[in-house]
Amino acid sequence: MIKKDLDLSRKWQVLLQNLKEVIGKKPGDLNGVLFLIGVQELGRGNQVFSKEEKQDLIHLGICKVLSLDGYYELNGHDKEGWPHWKLVKNLPHLDIVEQEKLLKINVIEYFENEIGI
Secondary structure (H helix, E strand, O other): OHHHHHHHHHHHHHHHHHHHHHHOOOOOOHHHHHHHHHHHHHOOOOOOOOHHHHHHHHHHHHHHHHHOOOOEEEEEEOOOOOEEEEEOOOOOOOOHHHHHHHHHHHHHHHHHHHHOO
16 A cells, blocks of 8 residues: 555656646646646636636546546536536545545546646
């Protein structure tokens, strides 16, 4: 278990460093990375978002990365072009540390397989 945690931590730090090189700023935490994924998935580029939109973008990022494990599937887009996701498989009951690990594993997979970072 310790080896897996160390491996995840190492991969996470490499991802953060790669993101710093690509966007010019290292994301501060998991929510910052999920926000970037949300912006990417929205597909509107860099713009100013309201506080509520930023929360929606983090949620969008969560849905996208958890879709890689089959928890969510894309349910279409609204009239403003925002993607909407549907929960299709119940999430496991995990404590906060395990939830963060699950998200980080899927975030790393997202950037490796869908973005090429």
